[in-house]
Amino acid sequence: MTTAPSVPTLRVENLQTHFPTRDGIIRAVDGVSFEVNAGEILGLVGESGSGKSITGFSILGLLDPPGHVAGGSVLFKGEDIVAAAPQRLRQLRGARIAMIFQDPMMTLNPVLRVDTQMIEAVRAHNKVSESAARDRAIETLRAVGIAAPEERLKSYPHQFSGGMRQRVAIAIALLNKPDLIIADEPTTALDVTIQGQILYEMRKLCRETGTALIWITHDLSVVAGLADRVMVMYAGRIVETGSVAEVLEQPRHPYTIGLIGSVPGGTARGHKLFQIPGMAPPPLNLPPGCRFKNRCGFADAACDTMPEMAELSPAHWARCHHPRPAQLAANLAEGGVA
Amino acid sequence: MLVFIIRRLLQSALVVAVMSVLVFVGIYLIGDPLAILASPEASEIDREEIARALGLDRPLWEQYMTFIGSAFVGEFGKSFVFGQPAMGLILERMPATLELAITATLMAFFIGVPLGVYAGLRHESAGAQAIMAGSILGFSLPNFWVGLMLIMIFAVQLGWMPASGRGPTTEVFGLQLSIFSAKGWHHILLPAITLALSKCALIIRLARATAREVMLMDYVKFARAKGLSERRVIGVHILKNIMVPVATVTGLELGALIAFAVITETIFSWPGMGKLLIDSITQLDRPVIVAYLIVVVFMLVAINLVVDILYSVLDPRVRLGGAQ
Numbered sequence: 001m002t003t004a005p006s007v008p009t010l011r012v013e014n015l016q017t018h019f020p021t022r023d024g025i026i027r028a029v030d031g032v033s034f035e036v037n038a039g040e041i042l043g044l045v046g047e048s049g050s051g052k053s054i055t056g057f058s059i060l061g062l063l064d065p066p067g068h069v070a071g072g073s074v075l076f077k078g079e080d081i082v083a084a085a086p087q088r089l090r091q092l093r094g095a096r097i098a099m100i101f102q103d104p105m106m107t108l109n110p111v112l113r114v115d116t117q118m119i120e121a122v123r124a125h126n127k128v129s130e131s132a133a134r135d136r137a138i139e140t141l142r143a144v145g146i147a148a149p150e151e152r153l154k155s156y157p158h159q160f161s162g163g164m165r166q167r168v169a170i171a172i173a174l175l176n177k178p179d180l181i182i183a184d185e186p187t188t189a190l191d192v193t194i195q196g197q198i199l200y201e202m203r204k205l206c207r208e209t210g211t212a213l214i215w216i217t218h219d220l221s222v223v224a225g226l227a228d229r230v231m232v233m234y235a236g237r238i239v240e241t242g243s244v245a246e247v248l249e250q251p252r253h254p255y256t257i258g259l260i261g262s263v264p265g266g267t268a269r270g271h272k273l274f275q276i277p278g279m280a281p282p283p284l285n286l287p288p289g290c291r292f293k294n295r296c297g298f299a300d301a302a303c304d305t306m307p308e309m310a311e312l313s314p315a316h317w318a319r320c321h322h323p324r325p326a327q328l329a330a331n332l333a334e335g336g337v338a
Numbered sequence: 339m340l341v342f343i344i345r346r347l348l349q350s351a352l353v354v355a356v357m358s359v360l361v362f363v364g365i366y367l368i369g370d371p372l373a374i375l376a377s378p379e380a381s382e383i384d385r386e387e388i389a390r391a392l393g394l395d396r397p398l399w400e401q402y403m404t405f406i407g408s409a410f411v412g413e414f415g416k417s418f419v420f421g422q423p424a425m426g427l428i429l430e431r432m433p434a435t436l437e438l439a440i441t442a443t444l445m446a447f448f449i450g451v452p453l454g455v456y457a458g459l460r461h462e463s464a465g466a467q468a469i470m471a472g473s474i475l476g477f478s479l480p481n482f483w484v485g486l487m488l489i490m491i492f493a494v495q496l497g498w499m500p501a502s503g504r505g506p507t508t509e510v511f512g513l514q515l516s517i518f519s520a521k522g523w524h525h526i527l528l529p530a531i532t533l534a535l536s537k538c539a540l541i542i543r544l545a546r547a548t549a550r551e552v553m554l555m556d557y558v559k560f561a562r563a564k565g566l567s568e569r570r571v572i573g574v575h576i577l578k579n580i581m582v583p584v585a586t587v588t589g590l591e592l593g594a595l596i597a598f599a600v601i602t603e604t605i606f607s608w609p610g611m612g613k614l615l616i617d618s619i620t621q622l623d624r625p626v627i628v629a630y631l632i633v634v635v636f637m638l639v640a641i642n643l644v645v646d647i648l649y650s651v652l653d654p655r656v657r658l659g660g661a662q
Binding site for chain 1: 565
């Protein structure tokens with residue numbers, strides 16, 4: 001571990017990311033705060049449009065214009081990187097904070113050989129010779145389970161399968177031994193056996209190197225097998241956070257309960273699959289108060305004011321006026337939210 | 339690769355065969371070369387003599403078969419007007435056209451790509467808007483008008499540049515080229531700019547459109563996430579992807595310039611192939627026209643071939659298939 005225990009690897013405070021549009025400002029991330037410590041794996045869960053990916057891009061300063069961080073701070077080992085100069089941000093990106101993207105078919109440049117793309121990543125941050133950088137690339141490719149890395153380096157991305165490409169992308173993220181990796185649904189596009197292998201290897205690498213990992217996903221089963229802590233986002237806000245065991249087994253927020261209930265498999269054959277009624281609110285027209293109230297069976301007048309995050313049990317927080325009693329998710333899914 | 343090249347050459351031979359028939363028939367329909375070649379006072383006997391000497395007294399299909407027969411041994415007939423081998427006349431003028439077309443294309447490429455990439459990456463800036471407005475002008479101004487205006491301003495009013503002709507030539511690898519002397523540059527600049535203008539506009543628009551597409555790709559974001567400098571992201575990751583379509587179009591445009599720089603060559607009295615073609619058409623000098631078109635077809639095929647090979651170099655996903 002490289003950091004003193006008092007300073008978390010990453011501390012995000014009241015992050016606000018806005019996308020100004022002709023019809024108004026989209027508050028894609030609206031007051032998100034969390035911490036990740038060295039060696040810890042944080043699962044960031046939410047459905048499409050909940051702001052989970054935008055949170056990841058905001059941390060690295062990689063938002064597509066006109067998106068921008070409108071408020072809050074991102075402290076990487078105590079250093080505010082929202083306010084940092086572009087040059088400083090460039091030094092951190094890929095070296096101290098790395099990112100893995102969702103679609104392995106799109107993340108590698110199709111017209112550049114893999115060695116070019118790996119060596120440039122090493123040499124962007126280290127004054128080393130090309131052959132030293134190549135050795136580092138070979139070693140890292142081998143670590144992520146690519147056979148005959150010397151030959152594979154000379155290939156172009158299209159000569160790799162999807163799973164292999166994602167391994168290359170992961171290897172690129174690992175090249176400079178970062179302190180933090182942000183992984184944005186990196187296994188969504190892969191088949192389940194490859195996904196399992198990659199999850200296993202990522203977990204091992206984080207444990208061995210003390211790298212903090214933020215794993216963004218919509219897949220609760222991935223979080224269950226990988227993460228230490230989980231954070232559930234809904235419409236730009238965190239609605240529940242806690243240890244994986246607690247949140248997944250004893251969810252307190254009606255949205256989390258609905259999300260867990262929606263995982264197929266818990267329902268007996270022939271029964272209708274559970275789904276959360278309604279749709280996520282349109283980002284330009286968020287309801288006042290709790291953003292989940294229109295879809296929530298427990299909503300009442302109190303829900304017209306935005307609930308604050310409350311610690312319901314040690315280190316288990318939820319943003320709800322009517323948190324459900326702690327009981328097993330399996331029982332909850334029956335009656336569900338409605 | 340070899341199969342690919344051979345197949346291309348066979349295709350081009352077919353194109354040449356079809357084209358030669360069309361030219362033969364076409365010129366036959368337009369008019370009688372004799373009417374131009376023989377003086378109005380010539381007697382009927384004189385006319386028949388000229389016709390016999392040129393082979394014009396025989397039926398068209400026979401003339402064509404004679405042409406094909408000699409074309410196979412590299413004889414493309416003698417010019418009716420000059421009495422010299424037609425191919426020789428064309429090859430003599432080819433270096434002038436080639437250097438003009440290549441100079442214009444290089445100008446268009448090296449000005450167009452940076453401007454286009456800039457306009458794509460900073461598409462909301464005032465500079466980008468100005469570039470795009472300028473490119474519309476470059477597109478829509480007719481070539482001959484631009485040429486005349488350049489002559490008016492830089493040759494007549496300011497007197498900086500010569501209005502016509504080609505500078506002194508030096509022999510380079512057996513070709514008579516003028517671009518190796520300052521005086522030659524003096525002469526080539528105005529016609530080259532005239533030709534480059536619309537090509538440059540085309541390349542700007544293409545480079546801009548591709549840049550805007552490529553800059554949103556995940557791999558560009560990933561390159562930034564690796565912490566690469568902006569220079570490397572743009573200069574390598576974005577530019578190399580832009581080059582694929584831009585190189586293709588530039589190659590094809592070069593072919594078009596070589597074949598059809600006719601108007602500009604006429605305005606600037608550039609002693610190239612285009613001017614020869616126009617003169618030959620007005621005089622119905624069939625052997626020269628046919629030989630010219632054969633040269634142009636082969637040149638276009640050759641350029642296409644180079645573009646295709648370049649394409650496979652620039653984009654590793656492209657494989658030149660001989661089989662399918």
